[in-house]
Amino acid sequence: PETKLLDYPIHQHRLLPLVAQTFAMTFAAREMMASYKELMGELSNLGDAKGAAIADAIKNLKETHATSAGLKAFCTWMCLNIIDQSRQSLGGHGYSAYTGLSQAYSDFAVHCTWEGDNTILMLQCGRYLVATALEARDGGQPLPSNLAYLEAALAQGTAAAAAKPRTSNGAAADVGALDTLKAAWSSVAANAILGAVRDFEAGLAKGLSKDSAYEFSSAARLHAARMHTYTYLLHRFAAQVEQSPAALRPILSLLARLFGAHSAVQYSGEFLQAGFYTGAQVDALKALVNSACAEVRADAVPLTDAFGYSDYIINSPLGRFDGNVYEKYFELVTGLNPPKPTPYFDSLIRPLLERTSDFDAGPELEFDQDA
Template sequence: MAKTETISNALPAPPSPTESIAEERRNPSFPVRELSVYLDNGPEAAAYKEKVMFQLERDPLWKMDNTPDLTLPQVRERTMAKVQNLVHFLETESIEKFRMRMTVLSVVDPAFWTRFGVHYGLFLGAVQGQATPEQFAYWVKKGAVNLKGMVGCFGMTELGHGSNVAGLETTATFDEKTDEFVIHTPTLTATKWWIGGAAHSATHCAVYAQLIVKGKRYGAKTFVVPLRNPEDYSLLPGVAIGDIGKKMGRDGIDNGWIQFTHVRIPRSYMLMKHTKVTRTGEVEEPPMAQLAYGALIHGRVSMVLDSGNMSKKALTIAVRYAAVRRQFAERPGQPETKLLDYPIHQYRLLPLLAQAYALSFTGMEMERLYNNLLKQLEKVQKGATLSETLAILKETHATSAGLKAFGTWNCLHTIEQCRQTLGGHGYSAYTGLSSMYQDFAVQCTWEGDNTILTLQCGRYLVSSLCDHIKGKPLAKNVQYLARATTPIQQSALKTSEALIQLDVLQDAWAAVAASAVDRATKVFQTALASGITKDMAYEQCSPQRLQATKMHCYYFVISRFIDGIARASPATQPILTKLCLLYATYSMQENAGEFLQAGYFDGAQIAVIRDAVIQLLRDLRQDAVPLVDAFNYTDFVINSPLGRYDGNVYEAYFNLVRANNPKTNDIPYVDRVIKPLLQRQSSQDEGPELDF
């Protein structure tokens, strides 16, 4: 559109969008770059992230702003071409740098991340974690590490079976005569389902199947099963594969279903690091089957990180737009007010911004915990170290399970809230948040359904408290449960000055989280005392376990935020402290019932907390835009005209919509449907005349 025409009776022009956002950056209360570098793990990592973003932006293959209009085959092809493109970096970069690259890519294109991750995280992870060294060497030689000659997929879930791996129906029956396993799908519900990569790209699958030797079942084990001939991609005999088709999001990944009909594989294709089957059909079971699952934790750790990163992306869009968009004037004739200046808009967005910071520090901590676990797993020796390792494994499993659910649920909530703050524009496919929701939603279900993971963490909390009551020591992250054994004391602090302090709030969260775990534990113990099984008693207390885990996660996340502030530079500590105070008080207000019911605070203290939230929002208002700038994502990564750094949102949005929908007034069905409707003649047929 041409320049705005001047008409005599026009109202005074409002400040331009670019000016509106520029003024937000004039007086940040903190050094933006310094905070940014800290969040990005130091100057070297930050520089590398920037290099990757710059590279991607220039590569036409990574163009993202026209994806809403691609067909399913187009988006699948483009995603696979990205896999092909990335192999260069996989082969030439250090693992650390490649991981950083993948972290950027996960924010740029979640479907791509999944497609690549299915091979690297799931297939290769399974092989690495469950193969003997010789077996692993074999698959490396076949091309599993550098995607040459083979592409893997991960065949765990079935049409009728998800979370309960022990209930899988696919069978792997050992045939002693031929030294082979026979892989078979006995029923419709045993069909492998949702298998990412199966529909189009995979040549091999890590199949979870019931091991049957000499008529005896040994539970679900993992087998590498060839699916297609890597030369011509024809299906191998006995393998039937179909496309799962359209999904809510992540259409770039080719999920498929697989049915095996008596497919034979060599015995050596069973991954035998833990359970072994000998030539004569002897089955050696491992002393600690749980050790096989250590590798699965990594996916959950990634999802906590991803929850932080996706929250950052969503908030960058929502906060920048709120600094540009104006609505209603304070007085007639004045320019309209920025959304960000409304108390209600601060109330909607800034607690989520604080949460995005909180999740980032939790993500960093999860990586540390995970690396620690890996080191521990490497040095496993029989005897003393094994029980120590199992304790660490158990703690890391429970913590990552609870936080995967907590992080992904809260991130999904953040995306939707940010989407709604864009008003009608949030419903467009071109403004970023609708597709982000659709892509992210699956994180609440896959690699452990959130409800089930939350309950697993809750089971750990309840059993930890039960053990503690019996005198056993508490693991590091649940030390606070010791408080559950003494009655809760109401806090003696009354004033805002006394209450609104990080250590005070942290302590309050510890007390109330412990009390929530205590409540779940009491329901559990009562149920158990009624004579039912332990598992059934756990089911009885599941609503309370769910709640206890939520409170535990708040305490964990706030504690890691406080640790992160302690490690930060002095210049960035004040702003981080404000954010942490906001997060701790806002989440307290949202869970006021817990604090009141536990008797830790009374109504007057909660009123002080509520007032503090409002005060902190006002205080953080001026830094809102600098705080999302500090997330350090380029416009390319943000991929939303409404989240542009320069604030020129309307022009960019209009141009993008036009570029993706170039045909003006081309109505393909106007002759077939519209004209016949508008130009129809009424012809109510009365039928032949009757004279009786």
């Protein structure tokens, strides 16, 4: 029998973490939309309110804008990569116009630019992170809930104050536990934000204006926004696991751990720099990713079917719900390229294909023997 693409470990490692990413983005989007609706309700009820009510509304507005800006940029970049990785994993078929993935990539790429260029949006998120950290450190302002992980780091001036794995033997069951991954990403995000704060203050120390100092720290701000968004996604994913029906918690927990561990392996240098994981523990995370991919493989089809996209929306014979890939693929190709007479085939090509040994070879060439 034919070996399915997802039965190859390399393709499991390539594609199944992307399924986990998709669930992470889905849950974060739901919470972001709920926060947006709550904020709109709060603003509409302000009326002639003054003082603390206005200040709280503005604070919530800033937080919602910064979080949504980071999510828009991060998630559209991630989605574009998911389409491209899916396309590449299918080899030549992935590039065929009949499978729809090339068109999907072309159609989606613009999302990284319209409604706000992604780099600019990430910088806006990074500016908010730096400003909020400084307000909490120097002004005693309370941190919003999605930045609560900064509290200990700001108090001691380093992310090393964050919790470490409970043991140091590198066991995957420990370093890859969901709570440990949440603490790990919180530590890395805090370290990145503190780095952006240091760069911003270094710009001020050079005599730059506030706006110029923000520009001076733009690379660090973008990095901080990226690490914070990873952390936000993982925390929202973990919260959704806790709220899910008991029957769904095992697979959702596995997906959340796969998302957190796979992302941590990709940015392992950040975790080593923050002092959260050791090299041996990063190796344990790699082993966790491999084993989690093998486990998720068994549920890959129902997990993707759970999004409820119809064949019409997917627009590809390779993603059909009924699994009849080859039949529908061939039907699509032949339907768009119906058989028709080929010009000159009968008069020129067929005689060459069907000729016999006694065919008329034509006049023989004569050679001048004296030449």
